[in-house]
Amino acid sequence: MxxxxxxxxxxxxxxxxxxxxxxxxxxxxxxxxxxxSQQPVEVRAYHYGMPLDATKVLTSEVPDTVLCQVVEARMTYLDSRGNVEAITYRALSKACSNS
Structure with a gap:
């Protein structure tokens, strides 16, 4: 065996x-x-309609705040070529889901 x-x-x-x-x-x-990742990833600001070539989300970070409010979130992902990419976007804070 x-x-x-x-x-x-x-x-x-x-x-x-x-x-x-x-x-x-x-x-x-x-x-x-x-x-x-040994090299820092360039973070781009997402805008409506922007094409994303995301095959796998690596991280999704939404700031935790005391009050429900709009915050700048960040998503890091792999594109179809295996490169690590990152974007920032506007989202509701985690406090909004607890309301």
């Missing part, structure tokens, strides 16, 4: 859920390849 060797490729492994997944993979004796 041969043992099966598993390798996990974890993107965004420097923080958050990516870090948790990479840590869990290592603790369960799997090997993990952690990938983090």
């Amino acid at each position: 041969s043992a099966v060797k598993r390798t996990a490729l974890v993107t965004g492994a420097s923080r958050g859920i990516g870090l948790a997944i990479a840590t869990l993979a290592l603790l369960t004796s799997a090997s993990a390849l952690a990938v983090t």
Whole structure:
């Protein structure tokens, strides 16, 4: 009987859920390849009708405020070529969903 060797490729492994997944993979004796962005991503401001080439959302950050208000949110994603892109957009704060 041969043992099966598993390798996990974890993107965004420097923080958050990516870090948790990479840590869990290592603790369960799997090997993990952690990938983090070495270069800062240029953040573009989204405008209505702007085409987005997003194949996978990596992070979606909406500021937490005490009051329900419009805030500047940020989404980081992979495009169809595998490049990391980021946009900012206007959204309702997390406090609005608790109302």
